[in-house]
Each structure stands twice: as structure tokens, then as C-alpha cells.
Amino acid sequence: MSLQATLDAFKADFRSGKPPYNAAPEIHAITERATAELIASGQATRAAKACDIAHTFSLRDGHGNWVSSSELLKKGPLVVSFYRGVWCPYCNFELQALEAALPMIREFGANLVAISPQLAASNQKSVRVNHLSFPILHDPQNLVAASFGLRYALPSYLVDLYKSRKIDLPAFNGDDSWTLPMPSRYVIAPDRTIVYAEVNPDYTKRPEPEDLLPVLKQYRNP
Numbered sequence: 001m002s003l004q005a006t007l008d009a010f011k012a013d014f015r016s017g018k019p020p021y022n023a024a025p026e027i028h029a030i031t032e033r034a035t036a037e038l039i040a041s042g043q044a045t046r047a048a049k050a051c052d053i054a055h056t057f058s059l060r061d062g063h064g065n066w067v068s069s070s071e072l073l074k075k076g077p078l079v080v081s082f083y084r085g086v087w088c089p090y091c092n093f094e095l096q097a098l099e100a101a102l103p104m105i106r107e108f109g110a111n112l113v114a115i116s117p118q119l120a121a122s123n124q125k126s127v128r129v130n131h132l133s134f135p136i137l138h139d140p141q142n143l144v145a146a147s148f149g150l151r152y153a154l155p156s157y158l159v160d161l162y163k164s165r166k167i168d169l170p171a172f173n174g175d176d177s178w179t180l181p182m183p184s185r186y187v188i189a190p191d192r193t194i195v196y197a198e199v200n201p202d203y204t205k206r207p208e209p210e211d212l213l214p215v216l217k218q219y220r221n222p
Contacts, residue, residue: 003097003208007090011204027161034158038201044182047149047199054188055147059115059137062124067113067137069188076109077195077219078188079212082150082181083116083136084203086126087167091183094206095130101209102134108216110187117142117173117180140174145181150199154178187215 058068072078084091114136123136142151159178170176187196196215198207
């Protein structure tokens with residue numbers, strides 16, 4: 001099953017309200033309103049795109065080690081996935097799909113990192129529960145996401161919903177800004193040129209990992 005088919009099936013089950021989800025109908029209306037407003041804002045169209053030069057970053061992984069995009073780019077292209085958090089099932093499905101594609105990504109000489117505003121402990125949990133062999137890096141206050149044009153503030157009515165569902169972003173992320181990155185995936189060439197960009201303000205939609213491969217193929221060492 002493709003990644004998007006998996007996400008669509010999960011969404012259908014969640015919307016059905018059947019156990020174990022038992023989500024009240026108003027939850028769907030609230031999240032869909034927030035998604036529609038984010039789409040209408042046009043922010044996704046202003047985010048970093050193909051042919052832009054990517055900002056460099058140096059962030060800590062779940063073990064406290066610094067990971068530098070500049071150092072990784074010396075080895076080949078870099079795949080970057082912006083990840084909302086371990087509390088987001090759609091994001092976890094995407095990480096699992098990226099893990100399954102990781103051997104192919106590495107075959108083309110590329111590295112893969114995910115970037116999340118959540119603290120190291122939650123990033124370690126994400127790695128553990130999703131059985132990942134690539135790092136999730138902590139992006140304090142979504143500053144790297146902001147440099148890519150991805151950071152957005154949750155509307156107050158969505159903050160209220162998250163609080164009612166015990167999704168405490170200040171606790172997860174270590175700041176009280178109630179901001180998230182739009183789920184996004186990039187391929188950055190060794191010269192820092194963005195050669196692939198997928199940004200979607202609808203968090204239930206994600207590109208297939210295989211979509212990266214034609215772009216990475218051109219960087220395979222002979």
C-alpha cells in the first residue's frame with residue numbers, strides 16, 4: 001500500500017468515530033477549518049521551493065549530538081523531512097515510509113534527516129516507536145522551519161482543541177509559541193540548491209518517498 005493510501009485509510013477510520021478513535025464530529029470540522037484557512041493563506045506558495053538556496057542549519061539529535069547540514073552536504077545530497085511530532089499519526093506513517101525507502105536513498109549517496117520542534121526526549125521516542133535508523137533533529141522554536149518559510153501559528157480555536165485532546169505543544173516543544181511546521185520534504189544538492197520541494201498545508205497529504213528517487217539518481221557516484 002502506498003503512503004497516501006495508508007494515510008487515507010487512517011483518516012477514514014478516524015472520521016468514522018469507531019473504536020479506538022471515538023473522535024467527536026466537531027473535531028473534524030475544527031481541524032478541516034484550520035487546514036482550509038492555512039491553504040487559503042497562501043503560505044505554502046511562499047515557502048522555499050526548487051531552485052532556491054537552502055539555509056544551512058546545525059541542530060542536535062536525540063542524543064545531544066550536533067548535526068550540520070554543511071557537513072552532510074559534503075557527502076552528497078540531503079533529504080530533509082519537516083515533522084510535526086510524535087503525537088501526529090500522519091507524521092509517524094510518513095517516517096515509517098521514509099525508513100522503508102532509506103536503503104534506496106542511501107544507494108544514491110544521500111543522507112536523510114527529519115526536523116521537528118519537539119524536544120530530544122520526544123524525538124528519541126519517535127525514533128524508537130517508528131524503528132528509525134535516521135535522526136530526528138530538534139528545531140527550537142521552529143527557527144529552521146521558519147527559514148524555509150514553513151512555520152505557522154495555530155489559530156486560537158485549534159489551540160483549544162489541542163489542549164482538550166492533551167496535545168500540549170509547549171510541553172512537547174519546550175516553548176509556548178504554539179507553532180508548527182507545515183509538513184514538507186526537500187532534497188538539497190551539495191551546492192545547497194533545493195532540487196526537490198514538496199510543501200503541503202494539508203497535514204493528511206504526503207508525497208511518496210519514491211518520488212525522491214529520480215532526483216537523487218543524478219547524484220549517484222559512478
